[in-house]
Amino acid sequence: MxxxxxxxxxxxxxxxxxxxxxxxxxxxxxxxxxxxxxxxxxxxxxxxxxxxxxxxxxxxxxxxxxxxxxxxxxxTKRHKGRRLELLAGDHAPEPTSPPVEGPEDRMALWPHVRDLPKRQRAVIVLRYYEQLSEAEIADALDCSRGNVKSTAHRALQNLRTALDGRDE
Known part of the structure; x- marks a missing residue:
């Protein structure tokens, strides 16, 4: 900006x-x-x-x-029943193949980031996309640095679990 x-x-x-x-x-x-x-x-x-x-x-x-x-x-509150639906004629995206070393890693990771709970996703985006410090993230989310650390830890754990569980 x-x-x-x-x-x-x-x-x-x-x-x-x-x-x-x-x-x-x-x-x-x-x-x-x-x-x-x-x-x-x-x-x-x-x-x-x-x-x-x-x-x-x-x-x-x-x-x-x-x-x-x-x-x-x-x-933002979402209705539990609200889902994005494919329109007739649209095709579901192909599953991503295992990432290779390099920028492609990030592209393979984003579908898993989207699946994170909102607060965890926000912390990951602010930390790794915006490259904010823990203090800046805490200020943006109006919470403590400890809360940012624990939320980031849980988010990274969830991402590791998701990446370990994918088909190789």
């Missing part, structure tokens, strides 16, 4: 246009699909607009927006 000095604070519309690509990418990593990512990014922009004075004057507007996006994701 773009950074601004106080002298060049943009209007909300300018900020939203500039921030949309990165906001959407982060939302996609949290949600795991395009439709929900668009909904999350738009819901976050609505909240950002409502708090634009606070956001634009914050010491770090980028961190403020990240917190809004993450908290909006975590507070």
């Amino acid at each position: 773009p950074t601004y000095t106080e002298a060049e604070l943009p209007t909300f519309e300018e900020y939203a246009a500039a921030a949309w690509p990165s906001l959407y990418r982060r939302a996609y990593l949290l949600c795991g699909n395009h439709a929900d990512a668009e909904d999350l990014a738009q819901a976050s922009l609505i909240k950002i607009h409502a708090s634009w004075t606070k956001v634009s004057r914050a010491e770090s507007p980028h961190a403020y927006v990240r917190r809004i996006l993450t908290n909006t994701f975590l507070s």
